[in-house]
Amino acid sequence: MKASDVRCVALSGGIGGAKLAVGLSKVLAPGELLVVANTGDDFEHLGLNVCPDIDTLTYTLAGINDPETGWGRAGETWNFMAALEAIGGETWFRLGDGDLALHVERTRRLASGESLEAITADVARQLGVEHRIVPMSDDRVRTIVETADGDLAFQEYFVRQGCGPRVSGFRFDGAVAARPSPALLDALARPALEAVVICPSNPFISIDPIVALPALREALGACHAPVVAISPIVGGAALKGPTAKIMGELGLPVTAAAVAGHYGALLDGFLVDATDVTDASNEPAIEVAPAHVVMDSLEDRVRLAAEALDFARRLARQTAPVKRRGRLI
């Protein structure tokens, strides 16, 4: 498969995004899907380069993820953490024994000069993942959470403090200078592309770091294929994680409509739960459609993936490309 055959680009954070990525991987051939991972929550921990969203996508698409937690590996053991604790090391971020191999090997390969994209592709291949996962950029981008307690590195906020501090905003250090993945820019520019799917990830901490890259935002604006998001809010509550808490702290109503408003001109279409259709339809430039956005089973994931692709194809037929190119912001 050539890069020119990519039919769907999916922008994804970790757990929620990975569920949809699995669905997309079941309805698209390996060369037809490019999953783009947020790297804003990457960090250096214990001297290791940890990339939580890349790894969640990789493990999930490889079918070796922990189905209970959503992150990490199934059947994981924790002897490293126990031994680390015994010698006084930091244990607030849990690294499983098997998971650790990926961080150690990635850190070694990065230090030897390999790119994050090349390492990510090779690791996925070794684990039997046939579809492509690319980090949004090989350049360093770091999500900083602006809170009532001051600025916090993302994992400090998210894991160590359990999303406790009240959020006033986010910024993405390094995003302005970061160059998007060339494979991603190439896919966005090709005529074969049918859809850009924004997974039902947290808009503020999973998707915003991706679309904060100026060259990527520009490429999305210029892209002929419709951009379709799936709501992470259903009936006034978040599907998972701190999305609802963050929206409240940012002064936003916890609604699908507020998510649509947040994405704004980026979107052509928005898939929401049937109960949220009326509510979300007050964004006149965005086409809203109902879907089963809750993904409890593999069947749910596959169905939602197919619905997202069908929705994008429908939008492509009914909307002139010139209108969509107008979303360039």
Added chain:
Amino acid sequence: MKASDVRCVALSGGIGGAKLAVGLSKVLAPGELLVVANTGDDFEHLGLNVCPDIDTLTYTLAGINDPETGWGRAGETWNFMAALEAIGGETWFRLGDGDLALHVERTRRLASGESLEAITADVARQLGVEHRIVPMSDDRVRTIVETADGDLAFQEYFVRQGCGPRVSGFRFDGAVAARPSPALLDALARPALEAVVICPSNPFISIDPIVALPALREALGACHAPVVAISPIVGGAALKGPTAKIMGELGLPVTAAAVAGHYGALLDGFLVDATDVTDASNEPAIEVAPAHVVMDSLEDRVRLAAEALDFARRLARQTAPVKRRGRLI
């Protein structure tokens, strides 16, 4: 306990030395023993700083070593290695899940500017080791094995190639410039010191890297306390490891006498198995005495440790310090 209270300095490699170190730790109070670890076989692997002899000493003195292998931790698990293999990483050097914590944490702390000696001391303390273990130097020394196949980094020779290549010599890169542990130099200069014990480790790869440090060799020559070695050769065979193979390749007879000849002016006394006494006594400047040098049980270790200390005390009484200072080379 103050540094001035050190009564015994023990120079040690890994497994064999650690057995005697345990014995010494049972007959000496914590402040009375300073165990000096060879760092010539330290190396960087997978981007981690691995110090095999320090770690074997630490785990053994902490009582958490694997009694089967002699190295690593009891009850170790290997999920890291399995996961590393699955993503194509190097697996010829086995790092257990629990063991890995030490390498990761040490690497992080070294990168943050802490000294190897400080990290080693702190880790040992956290693991409940009461006696002191010091690396021979905080400076980098690397044993290079000169073989018929060319120069090999130590672990390449020792682990990866299983000591297969024929050895023509050893050198210790960095040794000439390396500064010995200040605690070690201090202990050697104090009147309280009663013995320097060279453990029954491999002379060529465990002890030579230590005594290759010029300032340490000078301090040993000037030290008032007797230097006593324990033979790693019993009845023409090595207690363990590749010592016999190496001696043969270097053109030496596999005898305790050849070990004494190799150490030469460094030694005041040499403890050998009873069957080796006559053989070893052809080094006129070295006092030879019989001992039970095979350490199968904890009782053996304690008895040999006590014998080594008694031997040193006897030598101190019967030999004028001025004679021993003549060993300065």
